[in-house]
Amino acid sequence: xxxxxxxxxxxxxxxxxxxxxxxxxxxxxxxxxxxxxxxxxxxxxxxxxxxxxxxxxxxxxxxxxxxxxxxxxxxxxxxxxxxxxxxxxxxxxxxxxxxxxxxxxxxxxxxxxxxxxxxxxxxxxxxxxxxxxxxxxxxxxxxxxxxxxxxxxxxxxxxxxxxxxxxxxxxxxxxxxxxxxxxxxxxxxxxxxxxxxxxxxxxxx
Numbered sequence: 001x002x003x004x005x006x007x008x009x010x011x012x013x014x015x016x017x018x019x020x021x022x023x024x025x026x027x028x029x030x031x032x033x034x035x036x037x038x039x040x041x042x043x044x045x046x047x048x049x050x051x052x053x054x055x056x057x058x059x060x061x062x063x064x065x066x067x068x069x070x071x072x073x074x075x076x077x078x079x080x081x082x083x084x085x086x087x088x089x090x091x092x093x094x095x096x097x098x099x100x101x102x103x104x105x106x107x108x109x110x111x112x113x114x115x116x117x118x119x120x121x122x123x124x125x126x127x128x129x130x131x132x133x134x135x136x137x138x139x140x141x142x143x144x145x146x147x148x149x150x151x152x153x154x155x156x157x158x159x160x161x162x163x164x165x166x167x168x169x170x171x172x173x174x175x176x177x178x179x180x181x182x183x184x185x186x187x188x189x190x191x192x193x194x195x196x197x198x199x200x201x202x203x204x205x
Contacts, residue, residue, distance in 0.1 A: 001031045004083075004097055005104035007043040008076035014048065016071055021048065047082040049166070052137035052144075054078045057085075057128045061117045066110075073110050076101055080118045085129065091122055141166050 006028045013019040025044055029037045047054060058077055059065070066074040076098060083094035095118045102111045121128060132138040136147050140162045150158040173196075175182040182198065189196045 002097070002101040002104040003032050003036045003040050003043070004076065004079050005101035006031050007040055007047070007079045008072055008101065008105065010040075010044050011047060011075035011078060012072045014044075015051070015075065021045070042087070043079055043082060046086055047078055050082070050086065050141050051078070052141060053129075053132040054081050056132040056135070056138050057081055057121060058117070060128055060131060061120050070107070070110065072105055073102070073107055073114065076105065077114055077117055080114065081121055084118065084121060085125060095119060095122070 010021070010024045010028045013024045014021050021044060025041060028044070029040060032040055055078070058074070058081065062077075066077075079101075080094060080098035083089050083098065084091050087094070095115065098118060099111055099115045102108050102114060137144045140147060140159075142150075142162055142165070147158070147162070150161055154161060173185075175185045180188075186196050186198060
């Protein structure tokens with residue numbers, strides 16, 4: 001199934017239906033090819049991480065929100081916005097694949113709307129991105145109600161808490177010593193311009 005369609009449905013289940021991402025994502029990954037599972041995960045995690053910003057951009061580009069049975073297409077628009085603004089996928093490919101997802105979601109009549117919204121974002125991306133961080137929810141990547149609660153509970157520390165929440169977890173790699181010593185593998189990473197840190201060695205049980 002189209003990766004963008006699956007991503008839109010996952011966002012719909014999480015944001016609108018209150019399902020946890022940890023339960024929705026594995027079900028979605030079963031619907032796409034193994035090679036596309038990492039892409040699906042990146043879109044879902046990334047879009048949810050900056051959801052207030054994406055919602056802000058979408059509201060600027062649409063005269064009225066999509067409701068009812070069309071809500072999943074609202075999330076498809078968010079999927080497209082995230083790809084264009086925050087991934088290395090070429091914009092034309094992000095737009096094309098996202099528009100194509102309307103078929104899998106059985107909403108071909110919304111094809112023109114989604115295409116227009118995403119192309120409008122392409123043309124006015126800098127201005128729209130600036131607007132999306134002009135309010136606290138977009139700036140800090142947290143919903144307003146949560147920011148208010150943090151500010152009340154931790155008036156001195158709330159910003160550092162938010163910053164910590166927004167940090168991506170580090171990637172951990174485990175080197176197979178039968179193929180290459182870990183120091184040699186780190187040297188290969190360095191040659192590719194990738195910074196890495198060695199952790200303390202542990203004996204295998």
